[in-house]
Amino acid sequence: MLENKTVSFIGAGSMAEAMVAGIVDSKMMEAQDVIVTNRSNEERREELMAKYGVMATKSVEFAVKEADIVILAMKPKDIEAALLSIKEHMTKDQVLLTVLAGVPLEYYQDILGNEQPVIRVMPNTSSTIGQSISALAPGDHATMDHVLAAKKLIESIGEAVVINEDQMDVFTGVAGSGPAYIYYVIEHLEQAAVNGGIEQETARKMAVQTVLGASMMVNETNEAPAALRKKVTSPNGTTQAGLEALDENGGAKAVRAAVKNAADRSKEISEQFSKKPELV
Numbered sequence: 001m002l003e004n005k006t007v008s009f010i011g012a013g014s015m016a017e018a019m020v021a022g023i024v025d026s027k028m029m030e031a032q033d034v035i036v037t038n039r040s041n042e043e044r045r046e047e048l049m050a051k052y053g054v055m056a057t058k059s060v061e062f063a064v065k066e067a068d069i070v071i072l073a074m075k076p077k078d079i080e081a082a083l084l085s086i087k088e089h090m091t092k093d094q095v096l097l098t099v100l101a102g103v104p105l106e107y108y109q110d111i112l113g114n115e116q117p118v119i120r121v122m123p124n125t126s127s128t129i130g131q132s133i134s135a136l137a138p139g140d141h142a143t144m145d146h147v148l149a150a151k152k153l154i155e156s157i158g159e160a161v162v163i164n165e166d167q168m169d170v171f172t173g174v175a176g177s178g179p180a181y182i183y184y185v186i187e188h189l190e191q192a193a194v195n196g197g198i199e200q201e202t203a204r205k206m207a208v209q210t211v212l213g214a215s216m217m218v219n220e221t222n223e224a225p226a227a228l229r230k231k232v233t234s235p236n237g238t239t240q241a242g243l244e245a246l247d248e249n250g251g252a253k254a255v256r257a258a259v260k261n262a263a264d265r266s267k268e269i270s271e272q273f274s275k276k277p278e279l280v
């Protein structure tokens with residue numbers, strides 16, 4: 001489905017690189033059919049070209065005109081300028097994907113008009129190794145064919161689900177930001193092991209393999225995490241003691257609060273971008 005298609009990234013930062021790496025590695029597309037552009041950082045364009053074999057250009061006009069699918073990947077503060085720079089080059093035969101957290105579909109549709117198909121996508125940086133879980137929320141002018149083509153592309157960087165836009169904030173809080181919470185857990189497991197006298201390299205391996213093994217157990221056994229947790233927990237044993245400390249120190253509360261705060265921030269960004277200009 002993606003044969004002979006060209007995908008252009010407007011924005012060449014961490015998220016664009018994670019997606020480029022996943023797409024190229026998946027072999028779903030030829031590297032030369034992927035274009036990246038940014039406004040000013042030439043060194044970065046050269047780095048991505050050398051590392052992934054993609055095409056890189058300073059010309060947003062070229063990147064947009066060549067593309068079947070355009071992917072916006074800049075910070076929300078830069079979105080208005082970016083949309084104004086692509087508007088005159090986009091046609092409604094092209095699909096616009098946007099990975100920006102918070103910015104609502106309505107904002108793109110208002111600026112681009114012209115029945116432009118737009119799909120919000122929330123990936124995470126595990127795209128780099130094809131292990132993202134990404135959500136797609138289609139806008140008013142995105143047809144089933146647009147969604148299927150976008151989903152196919154996004155599946156090259158991991159799992160993909162289609163959701164309603166009003167579920168994007170919580171999806172972002174759990175899965176978009178989620179890798180950072182897990183890295184935080186790994187950092188602290190590793191540090192605790194080092195504090196207990198284990199050598200750094202082994203400590204890292206222990207933390208990573210423990211998280212990886214537990215994730216794979218949930219995935220491969222299809223057992224509920226709570227059921228698997230019970231199998232680890234011997235009555236009055238070490239795990240029970242550890243879990244009691246997690247509870248006493250607000251472990252569950254902390255995880256839920258992290259998701260809520262991230263989702264609230266996503267909502268706050270949406271609200272900033274939903275304000276209509278004052279009528280005078």
Ligand SMILES: NC(=O)C1=CN([C@@H]2O[C@H](COP(=O)(O)OP(=O)(O)OC[C@H]3O[C@@H](n4cnc5c(N)ncnc54)[C@H](OP(=O)(O)O)[C@@H]3O)[C@@H](O)[C@H]2O)C=CC1
Nearest residue numbers: 011012013014015038039040041073074075078082100101
């Ligand atoms: N990082 C993550 O884990 C995730 C990020 N996201 C979303 O991805 C977006 C990008 O994040 P991230 O990659 O971390 O950000 P970065 O700051 O790493 O990258 C932003 C990129 O956008 C470029 N840029 C800015 N304005 C324009 C413009 N008008 N035209 C072309 N390029 C432009 C910048 O380059 P230059 O200044 O040279 O133009 C830079 O390459 C954010 O909106 C974020 O919400 C979504 C999911 C996960």
Ligand SMILES: O=C(O)[C@@H]1CCC=N1
Nearest residue numbers: 100101172176177178
């Ligand atoms: O921190 C952020 O705003 C972005 C969105 C999800 C992950 N990183």
